[in-house]
Amino acid sequence: MFFEILNKYGAIKDNRASYDEKVLRLYKRYNIPPIEIKLDYVDNILKEFLDSDKSLIITGSAGDGKTFILRKLFEKLGGDNKEFKSICKINNITFILDFTAIENKKEIILEAKNKKYIIAMNEGLLNEYVNKDEFLIKDLSKTSSANNFDLLLDKVLEYIDKYETKNECIIFKNIELLKEVRGKIRDIILMNDFNYEHITIRRLFVFISNLILGSKNQNLLKSCKDISFLESNLYSNIFGENLSASMREKKPFEFLNRLSIGYKSNNEIDNLILYSKDERFKNIYFDVEEFFRKRDSFLDNGDYNLIKDYVVFLRRDLFFRHKQNSLMRYISFEAFKTLFDDLKDNKPVSKRIKKLIALALNRIFLGALINEKDNLYIGSSFKGSNKKIANEIIEKLDIKEINFEFIKGNDEYYGEIYLVIKNKKMLLDLDIFEFLVRIANGSLVNSFSNEFLERVMIFKSHLIDENEELILFDIDENGKIELTEFELGDNYVRLQ
Amino acid sequence: MLDYNKIKKELQAYKIKEPLIAALYGHRILATQIIHRDFLVLEFLNIFYSHLKTNFNEESVKFIKKPNLVEILFDSDSEKLKEIFENRYKDKFENFNTFLFVINSLKKFQIGLDSVKSEGKFLYPYSFNMLFHNDSSRRNNFTRSGELLYLMVKRSKYFEEFKKLLVKKFSYSKWDKIISLLDDEYFSKEEKLGYLPYKEHFVYDLLVKNLIKVLNLDIPKRDIFYYFNIVMSFFMSFYILSVARKDFYFVVEILNKKSDNVRRKSRETYRMNEEAIIQSIDVYIQKYKIDKKDVKIKNLIEAHRTYLRGILSSRENTNAYRYSISDDFLKTLVLLNVKDKMNVEKFLDIIYQEYRIIISEKHSKMVFELSSYSDFRKNEQRLIKRLKMLGFIEEKSDGDIYIKVSK
Numbered sequence: 001m002f003f004e005i006l007n008k009y010g011a012i013k014d015n016r017a018s019y020d021e022k023v024l025r026l027y028k029r030y031n032i033p034p035i036e037i038k039l040d041y042v043d044n045i046l047k048e049f050l051d052s053d054k055s056l057i058i059t060g061s062a063g064d065g066k067t068f069i070l071r072k073l074f075e076k077l078g079g080d081n082k083e084f085k086s087i088c089k090i091n092n093i094t095f096i097l098d099f100t101a102i103e104n105k106k107e108i109i110l111e112a113k114n115k116k117y118i119i120a121m122n123e124g125l126l127n128e129y130v131n132k133d134e135f136l137i138k139d140l141s142k143t144s145s146a147n148n149f150d151l152l153l154d155k156v157l158e159y160i161d162k163y164e165t166k167n168e169c170i171i172f173k174n175i176e177l178l179k180e181v182r183g184k185i186r187d188i189i190l191m192n193d194f195n196y197e198h199i200t201i202r203r204l205f206v207f208i209s210n211l212i213l214g215s216k217n218q219n220l221l222k223s224c225k226d227i228s229f230l231e232s233n234l235y236s237n238i239f240g241e242n243l244s245a246s247m248r249e250k251k252p253f254e255f256l257n258r259l260s261i262g263y264k265s266n267n268e269i270d271n272l273i274l275y276s277k278d279e280r281f282k283n284i285y286f287d288v289e290e291f292f293r294k295r296d297s298f299l300d301n302g303d304y305n306l307i308k309d310y311v312v313f314l315r316r317d318l319f320f321r322h323k324q325n326s327l328m329r330y331i332s333f334e335a336f337k338t339l340f341d342d343l344k345d346n347k348p349v350s351k352r353i354k355k356l357i358a359l360a361l362n363r364i365f366l367g368a369l370i371n372e373k374d375n376l377y378i379g380s381s382f383k384g385s386n387k388k389i390a391n392e393i394i395e396k397l398d399i400k401e402i403n404f405e406f407i408k409g410n411d412e413y414y415g416e417i418y419l420v421i422k423n424k425k426m427l428l429d430l431d432i433f434e435f436l437v438r439i440a441n442g443s444l445v446n447s448f449s450n451e452f453l454e455r456v457m458i459f460k461s462h463l464i465d466e467n468e469e470l471i472l473f474d475i476d477e478n479g480k481i482e483l484t485e486f487e488l489g490d491n492y493v494r495l496q
Numbered sequence: 497m498l499d500y501n502k503i504k505k506e507l508q509a510y511k512i513k514e515p516l517i518a519a520l521y522g523h524r525i526l527a528t529q530i531i532h533r534d535f536l537v538l539e540f541l542n543i544f545y546s547h548l549k550t551n552f553n554e555e556s557v558k559f560i561k562k563p564n565l566v567e568i569l570f571d572s573d574s575e576k577l578k579e580i581f582e583n584r585y586k587d588k589f590e591n592f593n594t595f596l597f598v599i600n601s602l603k604k605f606q607i608g609l610d611s612v613k614s615e616g617k618f619l620y621p622y623s624f625n626m627l628f629h630n631d632s633s634r635r636n637n638f639t640r641s642g643e644l645l646y647l648m649v650k651r652s653k654y655f656e657e658f659k660k661l662l663v664k665k666f667s668y669s670k671w672d673k674i675i676s677l678l679d680d681e682y683f684s685k686e687e688k689l690g691y692l693p694y695k696e697h698f699v700y701d702l703l704v705k706n707l708i709k710v711l712n713l714d715i716p717k718r719d720i721f722y723y724f725n726i727v728m729s730f731f732m733s734f735y736i737l738s739v740a741r742k743d744f745y746f747v748v749e750i751l752n753k754k755s756d757n758v759r760r761k762s763r764e765t766y767r768m769n770e771e772a773i774i775q776s777i778d779v780y781i782q783k784y785k786i787d788k789k790d791v792k793i794k795n796l797i798e799a800h801r802t803y804l805r806g807i808l809s810s811r812e813n814t815n816a817y818r819y820s821i822s823d824d825f826l827k828t829l830v831l832l833n834v835k836d837k838m839n840v841e842k843f844l845d846i847i848y849q850e851y852r853i854i855i856s857e858k859h860s861k862m863v864f865e866l867s868s869y870s871d872f873r874k875n876e877q878r879l880i881k882r883l884k885m886l887g888f889i890e891e892k893s894d895g896d897i898y899i900k901v902s903k
Contacts, residue, residue, distance in 0.1 A: 124896045127837070382605045383620045384722045385715075391604045426902065450823075455887040458902065464716040466622075468670050472601055484597070488673050493598055494590045 001030045002163035003171065003213065003223055006156065010209030010220045032163060037151040037201075041410040042072045045138055049073075052136050055117035059126050060140030063202030066120040067097055069140065073118060093118060099125055141198040144413035145252075146190040152204050153182060156212075169224035170232045173284050174212050177234045181320040185211075185238065187333070192255045194336055194430035196416060199252045207252055214242040229285035230309055235262065235316040259329050261319055262312040266326055273314050274299070280322050281314060332437040336430050343406035344415055354399045357419070360436035364445060364456050366390040371479030376402060376421070378463050379473070385461040388445070393471040393483060394464055397421070404428070419459075426459040498693070500784050509688060514790035516780055521739055522647075523691040525732070526639040526795055527802040533729045534607055536803075537721060538618055538627070539642020540649070540728065541666070543689070545624040547646075548663065550683075554647060558683040559629035565679040566630050568599060569606070570614035588677050598674060605671075609637070622718060623669035625676065629684065641799070643690035645703075645728055648735065651692070652700035654708060661711040665720060699738050702850065703731040709832045726807060726828045730851075733803040736796060741772035745852040745863060746808060746819040750878035755814070757871035761864070762818040766809075770797050808853075821853075823886060830888055830899055837890070840880060840897045855879055 005026045027034045049056045058066050071084055079090040088095045092115070099121035102108055109129050112119065121129075126137070157179070166172055178185075192199060199207070213220040214237030221232065236242065239262070240253035248257060272278055274295065281288045291310050298306045318324040330336075335353065342349055359373035366379045367389035376397040381387035405418040405425065418425040426432075435452040439445065445453050470486035485496040500519055507515040510523055518524060527533065543557050550558060568580060574596070581595045589595040602619070605626070609616035616637040619626045631638045649655060710723040737744040746769075747762040773796050781788055801809055801817060810820035833846050847853040854860050856879075857872040880897055883889045890900045 122896065124839070127839070380716070380718065382718065383607065384719050386719065386722065391601075449885070451885040451887055454885070458887065461716055461719065462714070464718075466670070466717045470670060486598070486674075491677070492588050492590065493594055493674060493677065495594050495597060 002032065002159050003221070005030070005032070006209045007213055007220050007222045009205040010213060030163075032159070035152075035155050035159060036068075037148070037155055039069070039072070039151075039411075041143070042069060042076070045069070045410070046073055046076055049118070049136060054134065054136045055112040055115075055119065056136045056138065057126065057130065058118070058120045058138050058140065059123055061198065061200050062122065063200040064140040064143075064198075065201050066140060069138075070095055070097055070118060070120055092116060096120065105129055138410060140410065141200075142409035142414055142416075143198070144190075144193055144409065144411050145199040145204065146186050146193050147411055147413040148199075148201055149186055149189050149204055149208075150182075152201065153178075153208055156208055160212075167224055168226075170215075170227050170229070171212060171221060171224055173229075174214075174232065174234045174237065176284060177321075178211055181234070184320045184323075188256060188259065189252065190337070191330060191333060191430055192252060193414065194333075194340070194433075195255075196427070196429055197251070197255065203251050210240060210243070211237050213237075214240070216242045219243070229313070233285050233313065235313055235320065238316075261327055262316040264327065264329070265315055269315060269318060269324060269327065270311075272318075273311055280318065283317060283321075285313070286310075330430060330434050331441075332434045333430065335437065336433050339404075339433075340415065340417065343404055343417060344408075344412070349404055351399070354402045356440045357402055357436055358399045360440040361456070363439050364453065365460050366393075366473075366481075367445075368475055369442075369479055370475060370481060372481055374399060377473075377481060378460065380460075380464055385464050386457055391472065393473050393481075394467060394469070396471075396483075422463055424459065424462040426455070432456070497779070497783070500780055503693070507691060510691065514786060516777060516784075516786055516791050517793070517796060518691055519693060520776065520780070521736065521796065522644045522693055524640045524795075525644065525736065525799045526641060527732070527799045528795075530802065530805055531609065532637075532639065532641070532802060533725050534618075535637050535639070536642050536645060536728055536732065537724045538607075538621070539638040539640075540645045541621055541624070542627050542629055542638070543643060543646045544649075544662065545627050545666075546683070548624070548659075552650065554650060555689060556686045557643075557689050558686050560627060561682040561684055562628035562630075562675075562679045563682065565628065565675065566614055566617075568678060569602060569619075570617045570630075585678075602671075602674070620718075621666070621721060623672055624666050625669065625672040640690040641732065644692050645732065647690065647692040648697070648700040648731075649704055649707070651694075651696060652704040653696075654701060654704040658704050658708055658711070661708060665711055665717055669717070697735070697738075699731060699735045702734075703727070706731070706832060713831060715831075723828055723831075726825055727832075729803040730807055730825070733800050733808075734852075736773065736800050736803075737769050740776040741769070744769050744772065745854055747854045747860070748808065749818060749820045750855065750875050750882055751810075751812065751820055752875075752878065753813070756874070757866060757868070758875045759814070759818060761860070761866075762820070763814075763816050766817050766819055770800065773797060773800065819853075821855075823882065826882060827886055827888075830883070830886075830901065834888075834899050834901050836901060838899045840876075840883075840899060843899050844876070844879075 005023060008023045008026055024034065045056070058069050060066055071081070074084050074088070074090060074095055075081060077090045077093065079088070084095075086097045086101065094115065094117045096102060096108065096117065096119040099105065099119050105125070106129065108117070108119075111117070113134055126132075130137075157175070160175065189199065209220065211234060213222075215221045215227065215232040216236070217227075217231055219242060232242070239256050240248045243253065247253065277292065281291065291307070294306045294310065298304060315327060319327045339349060339353055355373040358376045359371070362370045362372050362377050366377060376399060377393050378395040378397065379390035379393045381389060382391045401421060403420040405420050407416045407418070409415055417428045419428045432452055432455060435448055435456075438448070470488070472484045474482045474484070476482060487494040487496055498519060500516065503519040504515060507518055507523065510518065512518055512523065515523070527536070542559060546557050546560055547553070568577065572580060577596065577599065578592060581589070581592050585595055589598065605619040606617055607620050608618045615630060615632055618628070618630060621627055629638070649658060652658075706727045707724065710720060710727060713723070715723070745765065747758065747765045749758045749762045752759065774793055777791060777793055780786065781791060804819075806822050807825045808819050808821055809817055811817055812820065829847055829851070830843070834843065841858075844856045844859065847855070848859045854863060855872070856876045857869040860866070860869055860872045880889060883899060884891075888899050888901065890898045
């Protein structure tokens with residue numbers, strides 16, 4: 001019976017009211033308490049609120065549980081759940097569950113400057129009505145989706161254990177594999193976090209529901225069925241292949257599909273799949289001998305359709321279960337994770353990372369394949385900072401001047417990283433970091449989408465101070481920079 | 497209607513065979529190649545600087561000349577340079593190699609024509625000191641369009657504010673010393689400045705407001721020329737159209753792979769706007785019985801296109817012209833109008849109200865009737881995509897989308 005509820009979580013049509021209602025009705029019918037995840041940061045928010053004399057505003061995207069957080073705060077302050085309604089009060093603190101529905105918005109905001117309020121509102125209203133310095137503001141989108149995924153999945157698995165009986169059907173196969181590869185799925189959600197693209201709790205419900213129940217013929221299963229892996233398996237469900245194209249455009253499927261795991265491959269992997277009888281091919285969904293038979297007939301007559309689904313499955317299986325990371329689009333994920341953890345734990349960033357960033361920025365800033373990583377050269381064309389090839393060096397910095405800023409989110413797993421040079425900041429997300437790493441590895445700027453270069457060039461333009469030095473440069477055959485400085489007297493010019 | 501016979505007399509000094517276009521639009525608007533957009537800015541700066549050194553008199557101008565600099569940079573091979581060095585610069589540079597190095601470095605500032613002749617070559621201006629007039633009397637390069645633009649700026653009510661800012665930004669650069677070592681400043685004899693018919697015009701103020709925004713941007717000084725080029729070129733077309741027709745607008749396609757209602761409407765308005773230019777002149781041709789052959793409407797049509805090329809005019813994927821926004825112009829509009837963070841809808845409102853650019857469903861509905869506006873909705877989506885590519889978008893998953901400019 002829990003599968004039926006989980007099914008409802010997945011069948012979201014983005015109509016919030018009816019969605020919540022339907023799910024709650026089912027919980028009631030089966031007499032099961034609704035799933036709630038324990039968010040540790042609620043206590044922190046409450047403490048911060050009580051220590052401050054400001055009112056609190058909870059903001060975030062629709063489906064991120066603003067109301068849920070307010071309910072928790074209400075309970076923790078001693079409020080009775082039955083009295084929790086659109087406007088309610090406890091200990092002289094007024095709760096407003098939905099600021100959109102309030103008519104006298106300006107007056108409420110005015111009053112909230114003197115009296116204690118806890119208000120939920122979306123970002124649009126926040127920007128329109130609120131002076132951000134006057135309130136304590138908590139944005140729920142600054143919460144780790146990867147951590148929420150873990151918390152939610154724990155709960156869902158706990159409910160399945162409690163309310164469903166295990167058997168051999170496809171749903172339990174999906175669950176079994178999910179338990180095995182959940183760390184890898186979490187990693188991918190973490191990549192999404194590292195791009196600062198938040199996935200709401202409601203979307204995570206949709207995702208988990210799809211992982212377990214997704215089926216190509218039925219969209220989502222409601223109960224156990226004996227069907228082939230071609231119709232339902234965890235891997236195709238991860239990427240929402242059972243869903244409509246418009247659903248696949250939504251988070252988190254859109255990001256997952258951008259990674260094209262299973263479709264992009266390399267010779268090593270494909271030779272393995274097409275020609276070997278590797279032990280690792282054994283899996284819970286199909287008899288590997290059956291695959292070998294089909295593969296033989298493909299190798300005889302060349303009909304790829306016979307084995308296409310198997311090949312995609314096995315590539316993914318190699319990636320998720322057997323850690324074949326060569327199939328991952330990001331080569332810099334592990335390095336970014338280390339950087340993130342170091343910053344989070346207040347540890348100094350390794351010199352290696354700084355050198356790597358200096359090398360990449362030197363190449364981009366000067367528009368040449370330079371091999372300098374001990375200093376950062378800020379350069380520009382004479383004809384504008386946005387030109388790709390530089391003529392002059394404006395400033396030479398020590399790599400000590402490459403710094404980072406870490407801005408914490410609500411939970412300990414969320415944070416935003418800024419690259420800071422000369423007090424100017426650039427948001428460092430995984431995509432930009434990947435771009436820098438690849439440039440440092442020798443890729444050419446032109447082989448990337450223009451947006452990354454554009455962002456780095458805008459950052460560069462902020463770093464240029466039109467100073468007095470006249471320094472030109474040349475690059476020798478080893479990629480080293482040679483500087484020529486003009487020395488100007490009142491009536492003569494010398495070179496240095 | 498203007499009293500053409502009266503204006504004609506005023507224009508006699510310019511010795512134009514048939515000055516009808518000059519009377520209506522000014523003398524003169526001419527831009528046939530993309531390089532004319534650089535020349536527009538240079539000509540403008542030249543006149544501004546000359547007036548700054550003399551007086552801000554709208555009647556005439558003495559151009560700044562730097563014959564030695566031009567000769568050294570654009571008219572000498574190494575042999576000749578050696579001779580010049582020995583004769584004139586020996587005591588100012590430690591040796592010939594230094595001199596050569598300096599000259600070769602300055603050559604990297606070169607903008608203008610890519611021809612063998614020295615005429616039409618200039619330096620990318622960091623300061624007033626780097627400006628000079630390097631054009632024959634035929635005005636092939638400095639076509640007087642920069643003179644018109646100067647007069648527009650001069651006549652706007654924000655001129656004083658603009659003047660202060662421009663002087664602040666352009667009165668000094670680190671290259672000045674070297675330029676001064678190489679040449680002095682000479683003035684040409686006084687010449688009559690171009691003719692701009694209207695004493696005041698809303699476009700003048702709009703133009704200068706935007707130029708002021710450029711000067712207030714937190715950008716390196718060397719980037720000002722780039723933004724000036726875009727803003728000045730855009731407003732030259734804007735001026736032409738606003739003289740031709742009061743209620744013109746640009747229906748702008750965010751580049752689309754296939755043709756749709758937006759593209760059709762965009763081509764249609766492009767055609768309408770150009771017809772309005774022709775119309776505005778035809779009325780006078782008929783009234784004053786002027787010989788059509790002597791009126792070069794083509795120049796105006798061409799200028800409208802040239803000034804918008806790479807900004808708002810495109811023929812990509814089609815053979816007819818239409819309005820389609822470039823990344824350069826889009827970036828400029830964002831930087832000029834978004835301080836920190838702005839809702840996409842508000843941005844669309846601003847570019848409609850201030851620049852007459854129609855992209856969205858909302859504004860197309862306000863201006864014309866269609867059976868379906870869904871293509872404009874898609875146009876809006878493509879705009880967001882483009883802005884995202886440029887790194888300007890912050891998206892909240894409940895559909896609130898903001899344009900964000902990093903500091």
